[in-house]
Amino acid sequence: MLADYIHFMKDDFWFIVPALWFIGYACKRTPFIPDWLIVWILLCIGVLASCFFYGWSVRAIADGVIATGIAVFSHQIVKQTSARDQIE
Template sequence: MVTEFLYFFQEDFYYIVPALWFIGYACKRTPFIPDWLIVWILLCIGVLASCNLYGWNTRAIAEGVIATGMAVFSHQIVKQTFHKDEL
């Protein structure tokens, strides 16, 4: 299933997901950014990065949203699998 999903995801976007992880980590460590705002910051950056690669069209915006979703979802998988005791 993951391979079929990655088939629709262009290869240039593989670099956006780890970049969003790093940006999210930096935002989490910044004391004046509330937690609820981090997802919105990542969404804006993901869409801007994808539109920077492919121009302002519907597909680029959708792939920016998907890249942000993959970054947040994969972070939650790691967090809830390996850091269960801290939750």
């Protein structure tokens, strides 16, 4: 399923997904940042990074949103798969 989204984003922008994973991990470990705010922080950073590298355009904003979505989605796949025995 993740392979379906690969074609939506520019090839030279894939470095932002692991960077967002790292930033999300750091935010999760920061005690004064609530969990619900982490996704919004990642979205802002993803869009700002995309616009910084490609200029302010609708395509750059869309790439930032897609990169954030892929980072959050792939993190949840790993998290939910590793915790599947604990859920039931």
